[in-house]
Amino acid sequence: MADIQLMGLLNATLQAATLLFIAALGELITEKSGILNLGVEGMISVGAVTGFMTAINTENLFLSILVGVLSASIFSSIHAFVTVILKQDQTVSGLILTILGLALSSLLGKKYVGKKLMIKIESIIDIAEPSNVFEVLLNQNFIFYLAILLMITTSFVLKKTMFGRRLEAVGEDSRASDSMGLKINKTQFIATCVGGAFAGLSGVYLTLSYVPYWTDNMTSGRGWICLALVIFGGWKPYRTAIGALLFGFLEALVPRLQTYGFELSPYLVKIAPYIITIIVLIILTVYKEGKTGAPGNIGRPFFRENR
């Protein structure tokens, strides 16, 4: 019995972590280029609602995922346009993206509240009560495996390919990169839209698998956790994944606390991830003397002064 409970916890942890991780990985890519996008919450929401609407109307899973990913990516291009092309404040623009994204998705999804999905992203093999780790892994759907693939690919692309090196150079020191002839605007624009696409995939995972329905504000702050995750992970894909597992574990743990006989209030446990992130952020900043791994140029617009 204990085993089944434990495996249930693991199962829920992996699902919650997948959702957080994909969007966090996208934000990581965006931030690597020196663009901070505080709009993750809004982008996830847009991806979630458009994916859900497509699923209800077409009952085509592939199309729904595609629409969710693309619409979140297009939505994030607002941020790219305002901050990369027009050089306006990234904090403000990102926040608008969150507010606008939540409002737009509520508006779009109004008629879809309470509708039942005919299709959802199915597990590889559906096991009601997995009893060992292997069964838990099989019980995940393909987006879980896609997330692992994305993690490995992103890490590889960032470290080993020209595109990745250029992306990092742009984010680290855009002035130097510019004099080397790198296309700053193009790189940052692409990175922002890729981040949006990843957030969209998270959103689709949310409405088509994690909680297969739509309601207002169902992202419930997860976008902000993703931002915290990037910092937690020191802007490294693998460490971000570890962070996602930890945060996913806490999210999975909260509703189970009472079954384990803990007296701890579930409301206080929900705060734990945020406190942990602040502590990690402080430790990282102090320990590395200000070098948390953050891209050198993050948050600062780049434009060529008169030469």
Next chain:
Amino acid sequence: MNNYILSKKTVVNDFATFYSFLIGLFIAIFIGSVILLIQDQNPINIFSLMIKLSVGSINSLSSSLNKAIPLILAGLGISIMNSVKLWNIGAEGQIFLGAIAVNLIYINTEIYNSTLFIIVLLISGFIGGSICILLPAITKVFFGVNEIITTLLTNYIIIGLTVYLVNGPWKDPKSLNFPAAAYVGDEVYLPTINGKLSSGFLICILFTIGAYYLKEKSVFGYEMRIAGGSAMTALYAGINAKQKTFYAMLFGGGFAGLAGAIELLSQTHRVSIGISQGFGYTAIIVAAITGMRPLGIFLVGCLFGALTIGGTVIQTIGVSSYIADIIQATTLIGALVSQFFFTYQIKEVKNG
């Protein structure tokens, strides 16, 4: 081959922010109209209804201004913190902690004189907001930890704390399905001016003038600007940049905390998750749209308060209240876009 590069204009129109705001508002109304048209609604009808029901009578105007109070106060706090070039994303949490502080003092104190007590409660709200930003302030000043992230994360910690309090220690058994703390007694209600408009609005006017003076006219404001501008300049001028930063942050948090106190004592009368409906985030829009100018924050705060009320009333005829959020957000996007054309110029450079 000709190349185009961006450069900052040397002379920027004095009214650039104001014009940008007007252009932004125009764009937002246009986009709002398109969205309404898509939903088979007549935008002219909807907008005139929104105007009529938000500013058309003394009663509705009072509700609009009541909604403006938290936006203005939190916006002023954000603007003060911006003097040292820092962002306060944590106004939402500070509003909640302000209200929590008020309730904490209220339930643990004997009342002798209710006028005096109300003032004490308002001050506790201010202090509550300052306490909320204490951790981000300390970590910023001593370790250089990014304040955007810490203030943001604090929001979730404080909102989590609120949910815990109203479901646990402070839960009022009489509030059945909606978890909330017990109502405060009417002896500590903020008096109203005309039966509807809270006297908190007067506090708002006072604090707007105060913030204007603090930012633009006082020595402290001048020192804050230098401290935020360049650490080296501050050093040469003998200004303790860390100290100014610290105070600016505590002030910023305090303003938002006061907003929470007023919201509790004049609107909700009890602590619940409904103390703030995203006021802290809207306040960021308000502050940013005005270029952090206190008087602008006051006016735009009033306008956005009216928009929020307008959004709420059109819900009754089946139009989503989110249209107000969309108008607010797109106004800022439009303003940012037009701000670009006021502050930058595109230059043509001949290469080779």
